[in-house]
Amino acid sequence: MLNINDLAKMKMNKEKIAMLTAYDYPSAKHVEAAGADVILVGDSLGMVVLGYSSTTQVTVDDMIHHAKSVRRGATNTIVVVDMPFMSYHASLEQSIMNATKIFQQTDAQALKIEGASEEIITLTERLTDGGIPVVGHLGLTPQTVNVLGGYKVQGKDEAASKKLLEDANRLAAAGAVALVLECIPQELGKLVTEEIDIPTIGIGAGADCDGQVLVYHDLLQYGVSHLPKFVKTYANFNLYGTQALENYVQDVKGNNFPLEEHSYRIQKKDLLPKG
């Protein structure tokens, strides 16, 4: 299995990093079998698995519950787990306690944290120092969608792109092992990737990032309807999965399931209880 620090070697060797989200045992098995380098147990699980309207309802216990099943499904892949909404903002002590709980209980290789405020830089240093690798997340940070005013492209003007570049440098200096860049112009993704030593993993940040990440349910069109521009779909489970389910319902109603090959037989009829 790769080590979280191998991602830096991949950047140096210009080997692209493939990251995918997973949220449970079967999706983790699929992603590991596909050969992804990293699994992200994203708090996007709130939207694509639990049906919430944003990630802000997801709790520490939700993350632990899902990440544990991912770990059971993917024993040979790096697993990164999101720290959910407000679990790292109350105080440094509380943030460290939440991080420790998630890290210990899920057997993850790293935790992902959104933003780069002074508090988050300090938290990144403290967790790294204590032995918990941190993956940063800049650009569109979904936990603050209500402050950002919606799911919009970030870093579009000079001031915003300068700030993002500075934040990326500060996170790298604080010890972050990788940085997710979400929904920013391709040019800015390239600039950050060239500027910092740690690997960048893009989602809507262009082709120049050191790696890419997509959400499992988006890529497979599995239960999702609206898809952002940056998603490439590789299957249509909504269509073909639903067709398969409809076929089952029709088979049951039309007496076409179960058939002989799905049924068990008793060897001697006289062994049956008398009715």
Ligand code: KIV
């Ligand atoms: O929660 C998530 O799935 C994420 C990715 C979109 C990077 O943070």
